[in-house]
Amino acid sequence: FFSPGFQVAPETKAVMKWLRSIPFVLSASLHGGELVVTYPYDYSRHPMEEKMFSPTPDEKVFKMLAKAYADAHPVISDRSELRCGGNFVNRGGIINGAEWYSFTGGMADFNYLHTNCFEVTVEVGCEKFPLEEELFTIWHENKGALLNYMEMVHRGIKGIVSDKFGNPIKNARISVRGIQHDVTTGN
Numbered sequence: 001f002f003s004p005g006f007q008v009a010p011e012t013k014a015v016m017k018w019l020r021s022i023p024f025v026l027s028a029s030l031h032g033g034e035l036v037v038t039y040p041y042d043y044s045r046h047p048m049e050e051k052m053f054s055p056t057p058d059e060k061v062f063k064m065l066a067k068a069y070a071d072a073h074p075v076i077s078d079r080s081e082l083r084c085g086g087n088f089v090n091r092g093g094i095i096n097g098a099e100w101y102s103f104t105g106g107m108a109d110f111n112y113l114h115t116n117c118f119e120v121t122v123e124v125g126c127e128k129f130p131l132e133e134e135l136f137t138i139w140h141e142n143k144g145a146l147l148n149y150m151e152m153v154h155r156g157i158k159g160i161v162s163d164k165f166g167n168p169i170k171n172a173r174i175s176v177r178g179i180q181h182d183v184t185t186g187n
């Protein structure tokens with residue numbers, strides 16, 4: 001998952017431990033520097049390829065999740081190509097992370113590969129380090145989209161996997177025909 005010699009920061013290790021201890025199913029990482037929603041994989045299948053479409057087996061789900069955010073964001077959903085993030089207009093404001101730029105060690109890839117959590121990365125604005133007075137506007141531009149994204153947790157199949165006596169089965173593997181990525185039940 002990480003390239004050789006890659007040092008994992010203590011706070012990243014703490015988040016990884018937290019993700020493995022609580023059965024999260026949905027998360028988002030907020031970044032600055034662009035206005036787009038990316039989804040895994042963030043690392044190209046071919047390490048020499050900088051911008052290579054690298055879908056997960058759950059490509060359709062990730063596109064739906066990213067689109068739920070992008071469509072509810074007042075600026076990302078704006079069809080003007082002249083605005084911040086306008087170069088993603090023809091893609092609906094979303095893109096596969098590795099197709100945009102490839103990097104190793106991203107949390108979205110880690111979550112998908114090592115937990116049951118599906119994560120997208122939201123680039124909340126074209127300023128990498130926005131000024132304090134810009135934060136209020138950025139919050140209001142993203143609030144509805146964040147809420148819409150969070151509601152996506154109610155999509156899909158949910159329930160309890162139990163034995164013949166009705167006892168929940170911990171760490172049961174759940175497979176979906178046609179998708180080569182299993183998930184496991186929580187505690």
